[in-house]
Amino acid sequence: MKIVAANRLTDGETVWLGAGDRWVETIDAAHVAQDTEDEARIAAAGSAALAANIVIDVTLVDVEIAEGRILPKRLRERIRAGGPSIHPEIGKQARKAAQHAA
Template structure:
């Protein structure tokens, strides 16, 4: 299973490709590709947004579903989902939706 992660060009915030190929602010709203055809489709959508200067650093991220939540397999992506690791009172980790991501 994979999702597409990127950084929004206007503010650098980590975003994920959600339903309808819209960029969303929380990993739990990301569209999870469950087969190779869907992975190719979301990768192409991410690359189109990159070419349109909407996002940068587009990447496919390996994930698993744990207790109904999307959990990246790599620590780097878990940190990106949670926010900066030095100040837990600011960033994504200060928001309720991201508390269990990192």
């Protein structure tokens, strides 16, 4: 299972490709590709957004579903989902919806 992560070009915010190929700010709203065909489709959508200067650092991220939530397998991506690790009251981890990720 994979999702697409990127950083929005206008403000650097970590975003994920969600339903309808829209960029969303929480990992729980990301579209999870279940097969290689869907992975190729979301990778192409990420590449198109990169070419259109909407996002940068487009990455396919390996994930698993744990207790109904999307959990990246790599620590780097878990940190990106939670926000800066400098203080729990700053960034995505300060939002209730993201507290599970970091």
